[in-house]
Amino acid sequence: MSAGNRFRFTGVECVKFAVQDVAEACRFASDWGLTYIASTDPEMKVFRAVDGSEVQVFAADPSRIERTPIGGGSGLCELVFGVEDQQTLDALLDELxxxxxxxxxAEGVLHSVDDLGINLAFRIAQRRAVTTQEVTRYNAPGHAERINRRAPRYEAAKPREISHIAIGVDDAGEAVQFYLKRLGFIVSDRYANRGVFMRCSPAGNHHHVFFMNAKVPGTRFNHLAFKVRDIHEVIGGGQHVESLGWKTFAGPGRHIISSACFWYFQTPFGGSWEYAADEDIVTPAWEAQDFAATSHVFTEWTFGLEKSDGTLKGPISGSKEKAL
Known part of the structure; x- marks a missing residue:
């Protein structure tokens, strides 16, 4: 039975990682533009986006389930969703x-697990709405918005919020059932026979979780996306991160699914991180579609994403075809 929309989710509040090299992971998070927050827990390093959504970093410890990353090595060890109120937390407890x-x-956070063994948590939302003081203006032939002012420039990015997380699994069609039927998530779009994009609330972000059929057996972290202000910040942030020695995984480009401008980088977290801007915002009227997993669908701009044989080397290239 579907949970419908009775669980009032607000989005991804926190992503916890267990890593092999804490110092290197913290260096990347700082270079990425997240703000370091001092913690009373000596085992935990905390980094926050502007809206308060956060990344927590721990040393991987296979002897402790809460410090064991999915997929081994370094990776996700718990995914935390925000909810509107205590009533929702109590309803989730009854359901799960x-x-x-x-x-x-002791802090009132509800901890559980999905059908794949991914640790989940739920807490009353601590994220705050981010108000962009000055909306980026563009000039087009016959329609000028930016008059007597220069376009914005960014020396580095300052991520506004966590957008979504992507996870590689053996069977995406099966993996999403728990989220759809028990938590009431909604399918936004699909890569036909490759993966499913889901959002946790009827209106808002195009997707909060993306499950894709991974070529490598098992469940593992694929990527984490952060929203920035505009395409200029994607590029400025990417150039800054690249100048510090971190390697591009894919991008810059623009997705067809979700419309986001992106730039992915390899990280010490067991997967990639993504700067994203201008993502689709949807309502219950949004109609999900199936898209073929091809290069022209993954990205509108290629920028070297295609190999010489015409195949794609972006994130979806690490998927396998399997009926959803």
Whole structure:
């Protein structure tokens, strides 16, 4: 039975990573533009985006389930969603405790697990709405918005918020069932026989979670996306990160699905991080579509994403075809 929309989710609040090299992971998070927040827990390093969504970094420890990354090595160890109120947390406890562990910690955060063994948590949202003081203006023939002012320039990026997370799995069609039927997530779009984009609320971000059929068996972290202000900040941020020695994974480019301008970088977190701007914002009227997993669908601009044989080397290239 579907949970419908009775769980009032607000988005991804926090992503916890267990890594092999904490110092290197922290260096990347700082170079990425996140703000370091001092923690009373000596085992935890905290980095925040402008809206308060955060990344927590721990040393990987296979002897502790809460410090064991999916996929081994370095990776995701817990995914935290925000909800509007305590009533929603209590309803989630009732739903999840029917067939799996579900318990509150001393701080009132509800911890559980999905059908793949991914640790999940739910807390009353701490993110705050981000108001862009000055909307980026553009000039087009016959329609000028930016008069007597120069276009914005960025020496580095300052991520506004966590947008979404992507996870590689053996069977995306099966993996999403828990989220659709038990948590009430909604399908926004699909890569036909490759992956499913889901949002946790009827209106808002195009997707919060993307499951894709991975070529490598098992469940593992693929990428984490952060929203920035505009395409200029994607480029400025990417150039800054690249100048510090970090390697591009894919981009810059613009997705067809979600419309986001992007730039992915390899990280010490077991997958890539993405700067994203100008993503689709949807309502319940949005109609999901199936898209072929091809280079011209993954990105409107290629910028070297295609290999000499015409195949794609972006994130979806690490997927396999399997009926959803």
């Amino acid at each position: 405790s029917k067939d799996r562990r579900a318990e509150f910690d």
